[in-house]
Amino acid sequence: MRTLKNSIVLAVIASLQAVPALAQQWPTKSITWVVPFAAGGPMDVVSRPVAKKMAEILNTPIVVENKPGAGGAMGIDAISRSRPDGYTIGIGSIGTQAIVPNISKSIKYDPIASFSNIGLLGKYTNVLLVNENSQIRSVADLTAAARKEGANVTFGSAGNGSSNHLSGELLRAITGAKMTHIPYRGSAPALTDLLAGNITFMFDTLNTTMTRIQGGSLRPLAVTSPKRSPFLPNVPTMDEAGISGYSSTGGELWWGVVGPAGISQEVVVRLNKALSEALHSPEVSEQLKNQYVEIWSSTPEAFSKVVEGSYRNWKKVVQDAKLEESP
Numbered sequence: 001m002r003t004l005k006n007s008i009v010l011a012v013i014a015s016l017q018a019v020p021a022l023a024q025q026w027p028t029k030s031i032t033w034v035v036p037f038a039a040g041g042p043m044d045v046v047s048r049p050v051a052k053k054m055a056e057i058l059n060t061p062i063v064v065e066n067k068p069g070a071g072g073a074m075g076i077d078a079i080s081r082s083r084p085d086g087y088t089i090g091i092g093s094i095g096t097q098a099i100v101p102n103i104s105k106s107i108k109y110d111p112i113a114s115f116s117n118i119g120l121l122g123k124y125t126n127v128l129l130v131n132e133n134s135q136i137r138s139v140a141d142l143t144a145a146a147r148k149e150g151a152n153v154t155f156g157s158a159g160n161g162s163s164n165h166l167s168g169e170l171l172r173a174i175t176g177a178k179m180t181h182i183p184y185r186g187s188a189p190a191l192t193d194l195l196a197g198n199i200t201f202m203f204d205t206l207n208t209t210m211t212r213i214q215g216g217s218l219r220p221l222a223v224t225s226p227k228r229s230p231f232l233p234n235v236p237t238m239d240e241a242g243i244s245g246y247s248s249t250g251g252e253l254w255w256g257v258v259g260p261a262g263i264s265q266e267v268v269v270r271l272n273k274a275l276s277e278a279l280h281s282p283e284v285s286e287q288l289k290n291q292y293v294e295i296w297s298s299t300p301e302a303f304s305k306v307v308e309g310s311y312r313n314w315k316k317v318v319q320d321a322k323l324e325e326s327p
Helices: 002-025 042-058 070-080 094-103 139-147 163-175 187-195 206-215 246-250 265-279 282-290 300-320
Strands: 031-035 062-066 088-093 115-124 126-131 154-157 180-183 201-205 218-223 253-260
Touching: 031 042, 031 070, 042 062, 042 088, 042 115, 042 206, 042 253, 042 265, 042 282, 070 088, 070 094, 070 253, 088 094, 088 115, 094 163, 094 253, 094 300, 115 265, 115 300, 126 139, 126 163, 126 187, 126 206, 139 218, 154 163, 154 187, 163 180, 163 201, 163 246, 163 300, 187 201, 187 206, 187 218, 201 206, 206 218, 246 300, 253 265, 253 300, 265 282, 265 300
Parallel strands: 031 062, 031 088, 154 180, 154 201
Antiparallel strands: 088 253, 115 253, 126 201, 126 218
């Protein structure tokens, strides 16, 4: 009996010792990197150079798979249901982890409990834009126009639940001004209507609008970030433009790398280290700069706190704007 007990104890010790050993051997095969939006979109373009560099650092192939649908929810859900072995990871965003879960009652993943948060990748800003021919030259002009009797102030977005939609809803919630949202199927058609003067304003990312801003066809009024963007240093933040409390509620927009819940701590640490090295490599730094993305690396623990804070902040915005879907 004593021999049997000793054997069991030795087996348990051996199994516990095997966990770090397996982590040290990892990876032994290719890693799948899920992008929850279509190829060629902002998230896809931003993440591919990061995935490529991480593959070099980890000395294993990383295969990018695009799984678009439901505002990114389909791809993110696929990540959450994968085996927690570190071989399926992907890029999430404030949209997939904080906005869509607060709007949609049909998603199956929990943005807090369903993921191993590996690390932040970068932050971006939305910029409030009007047509060059608009009489509106400041955020104060815009809110004043929206408060006039019989005003018809409209704002476009890439679709219901998109970050540029919620940026507009936040402005409306804080100011109480009357503004009508017009959703489009993507930023491109919304920008086309803004350029044509068919809508009053819209928020959008710098990587889709900077060329037009520099060319003079779009006028930037403010950025949503807590601090001025290094790419538009002369454009005020929403708070500086008079919308007090804007950035503390929902001004921080981010991308990060996630995997399914349950990945071992050792593997998470290795992924985080590879991600950090990739982000600070000269080639990736330059590529992200060209996409108007600020590098924002973090520990897994810090990333988890950002997800929780973003989810909580956007929950209030969604509820105030009455954007929740029916179950």
